Amino acid sequence: xxxxxxxxxxxxxxxxxxxxxxxxxxxxxxxxxxxxxxxxxxxxxxxxxxxxxxxxxxxxxxxxxxxxxxxxxxxxxxxxxxxxxxxxxxxxxxxxxxxxxxxxxxxxxxxxxxxxxxxxxxxxxxxxxxxxxxxxxxxxxxxxxxxxxxxxxxxxxxxxxxxxxxxxxxxxxxxxxxxxxxxxxxxxxxxxxxxxxxxxxxxxxxxxxxxxxxxxxxxxxxxxxxxxxxxxxxxxxxxxxxxxxxxxxxxxxxxxxxxxxxxxxxxxxxxxxxxxxxxxxxxxxxxxxxxxxxxxxxxxxxxxxxxxxxxxxxxxxxxxxxxxxxxxxxxxxxxxxxxxxxxxxxxxxxxxxxxxxxxxxxxxxxxxxxxxxxxxxxxxxxxxxxxxxxxxxxxxxxxxxxxxxxxxxxxxxxxxxxxxxxxxxxxxxxxxxxxxxxxxxxxxxxxxxxxxxxxxxxxxxxxxx
Ligand code: BGP
Numbered sequence: 001x002x003x004x005x006x007x008x009x010x011x012x013x014x015x016x017x018x019x020x021x022x023x024x025x026x027x028x029x030x031x032x033x034x035x036x037x038x039x040x041x042x043x044x045x046x047x048x049x050x051x052x053x054x055x056x057x058x059x060x061x062x063x064x065x066x067x068x069x070x071x072x073x074x075x076x077x078x079x080x081x082x083x084x085x086x087x088x089x090x091x092x093x094x095x096x097x098x099x100x101x102x103x104x105x106x107x108x109x110x111x112x113x114x115x116x117x118x119x120x121x122x123x124x125x126x127x128x129x130x131x132x133x134x135x136x137x138x139x140x141x142x143x144x145x146x147x148x149x150x151x152x153x154x155x156x157x158x159x160x161x162x163x164x165x166x167x168x169x170x171x172x173x174x175x176x177x178x179x180x181x182x183x184x185x186x187x188x189x190x191x192x193x194x195x196x197x198x199x200x201x202x203x204x205x206x207x208x209x210x211x212x213x214x215x216x217x218x219x220x221x222x223x224x225x226x227x228x229x230x231x232x233x234x235x236x237x238x239x240x241x242x243x244x245x246x247x248x249x250x251x252x253x254x255x256x257x258x259x260x261x262x263x264x265x266x267x268x269x270x271x272x273x274x275x276x277x278x279x280x281x282x283x284x285x286x287x288x289x290x291x292x293x294x295x296x297x298x299x300x301x302x303x304x305x306x307x308x309x310x311x312x313x314x315x316x317x318x319x320x321x322x323x324x325x326x327x328x329x330x331x332x333x334x335x336x337x338x339x340x341x342x343x344x345x346x347x348x349x350x351x352x353x354x355x356x357x358x359x360x361x362x363x364x365x366x367x368x369x370x371x372x373x374x375x376x377x378x379x380x381x382x383x384x385x386x387x388x389x390x391x392x393x394x395x396x397x398x399x400x401x402x403x404x405x406x407x408x409x410x411x412x413x414x415x416x417x418x419x420x421x422x423x424x425x426x427x428x429x430x431x432x433x434x435x436x437x438x439x440x441x442x443x444x445x446x447x448x449x450x451x452x453x454x455x456x457x458x459x460x461x462x463x464x465x
Pocket of ligand 1 (some may be wrong): 175421430
C-alpha cells in the first residue's frame with residue numbers, strides 16, 4: 001500500500017450524530033431509527049418504529065450540537081485535539097433513504113462542520129453509519145436483511161465521497177458492526193425480540209449485507225479517493241476465561257470469535273471456517289448473491305478501528321448477555337467496576353491491541369475508549385472528575401506499552417469528549433465528557449457547557465505525547 005499514516009499520532013475525541021446533534025427534523029431531515037428509541041434500560045426493544053406523543057426521545061434534541069457546533073468545536077480544539085471522529089446522519093443526506101436527490105441543506109451542514117474542524121486543526125475521522133438508518137426506508141423495505149439496502153447505501157456513499165472526499169481521509173463503515181447479531185435494532189434496524197424464531201437468521205443475513213456494503217465502500221474509495229483510508233469498526237472489549245479449566249478457555253475463545261468473525265471477513269476477505277461451522281450448527285443459511293464473495297475478497301479494509309471499554313469473563317454454564325460494550329459474562333474479581341457496572345481494565349487494553357495486531361497486521365485505530373460515570377457539579381461550578389482522569393491515564397499508558405510492544409496504532413479518540421446521550425440507556429447522567437453539558441435524563445436543563453478537571457489533564461497529555 002502506498003498510502004502513509006499520519007505523521008502525528010491522532011489524539012482526539014469521538015461523537016455520533018444521533019447522540020449529539022439533536023435537530024431531528026431540521027432542514028429537511030426525516031426521522032432515523034435512533035429517533036424512535038426512548039430512555040431507559042432495554043430501550044431498543046421498546047421502540048415501535050413510531051414516535052409516540054408524550055414520550056421523551058433523547059436523540060431529538062440531544063445536546064443541540066447541530067446548533068452549537070461552532071462553539072463546541074472551539075472548546076474541543078482548546079484541548080489540542082488532533083482529530084475528531086464524527087458520524088454523518090444518513091437522514092440529513094437522504095431523509096427517506098430513497099429520495100431521488102440528496103438534501104442540499106444536510107450536505108451543507110457537514111461541509112461547514114468539516115471545514116470548521118479542519119480550520120481548528122482537527123483531522124476529521126468520519127463514520128458513515130453510527131447506529132442509525134433512515135426510518136422511512138426501514139418501514140418501506142424492512143431492515144438490512146433486505147438486499148434493497150445495498151442500492152440505498154451505494155447512492156449514499158457515492159454522494160459522501162464526491163462531496164467530502166477532498167476533506168476527509170479517514171473513514172469507517174459501520175459503527176461496531178459486530179453488534180448486528182447482538183443488538184440488531186441499533187446496528188441493522190432489525191426489530192426482533194431475543195429468542196424470536198428467525199431473528200438470528202435475519203441478523204446474520206443483515207451482517208452479510210454489511211460485509212458486501214463494506215467492500216463496496218472500499219471499492220468506491222479506491223476509485224474516487226485513492227489516498228483515503230477505509231476502516232472497519234468493531235466493539236472489541238474482550239472476554240477472558242474465568243478459570244484455566246480448558247472448557248472455560250475454549251468457551252471464551254468461541255465468544256471472542258463471534259466478534260472477530262466480522263473483522264476476519266472485512267480484513268482477510270472471507271468467512272472463516274469456524275463462522276461457517278457456527279452458522280451450520282445453528283441451522284442458518286445465508287443468501288449470497290453471485291459476486292458477493294469475490295467483492296468481499298478483493299476489497300478489504302485498510303485498517304481496524306475498534307472500541308474498548310471493559311472486559312468480562314466466561315465460565316462454562318454462563319449465558320452471556322450484551323450491552324453497548326460487548327459481552328457480559330461472569331464477574332472478574334480482580335477488577336474494579338465503574339458506577340455503571342463496567343469493569344475497568346487498562347491492562348486488558350494492551351492485551352487487546354496486541355491480540356489484534358498479531359492477528360491482522362494492519363494499522364489499528366482506537367475509535368472509542370472512555371468512562372461513563374456520574375458527575376457532581378460543586379457549588380463553585382467546578383467538576384472534579386478524578387475517576388475519569390485515572391481511567392484515561394491508566395488506559396493511555398497501556399496504549400503506549402502496546403505501541404512499545406510493536407503494535408501499529410495511529411490514533412485514539414476518547415468517547416464523548418463532551419457529554420452526550422448514552423447509546424445504551426439514553427441517559428445524560430452517564431457522562432463521558434471532559435466538558436459538562438447541563439441537561440438531565442429528561443432533556444431538562446440550560447444546556448450550558450462547563451469544563452471539567454479532566455479537560456486540562458487530557459490537554460496536558462496531548463501536549464506532552
Ligand atoms: C459504543 C457506541 C457508542 C457509545 C458507547 C458507550 O457502543 O459506539 O455509541 O455510546 O458505546 O456506550 P453507552 O453510551 O451505552 O455508555
